[in-house]
Amino acid sequence: MQVDGFLLENAAEFLQQSFAVLRRRFREGPHERLGLLDCLTIENCAAEPLQLLIDGEPASLGPRAEFSVAECPVDLLATAHGY
Numbered sequence: 001m002q003v004d005g006f007l008l009e010n011a012a013e014f015l016q017q018s019f020a021v022l023r024r025r026f027r028e029g030p031h032e033r034l035g036l037l038d039c040l041t042i043e044n045c046a047a048e049p050l051q052l053l054i055d056g057e058p059a060s061l062g063p064r065a066e067f068s069v070a071e072c073p074v075d076l077l078a079t080a081h082g083y
Contacts, residue, residue, distance in 0.1 A: 001067065008030070013030045049063060
């Protein structure tokens with residue numbers, strides 16, 4: 001899975017990301033490629049729920065979440081991968 005981090009450090013980046021979200025193309029906003037991973041664990045050290053976007057959709061998870069690549073039981077059609 002491709003993992004990207006979105007951290008807005010100033011007003012210009014906030015405006016860039018807001019414009020990308022309004023156009024429904026949030027991946028075009030300012031971000032940093034964190035890597036290609038088979039497994040990822042994220043944890044809130046304060047044991048509070050995690051608020052994040054998963055493929056652009058808001059999600060509220062517990063204080064710890066694990067994500068991994070899994071085999072899909074159906075065939076999917078892809079035209080581009082963006083790497």
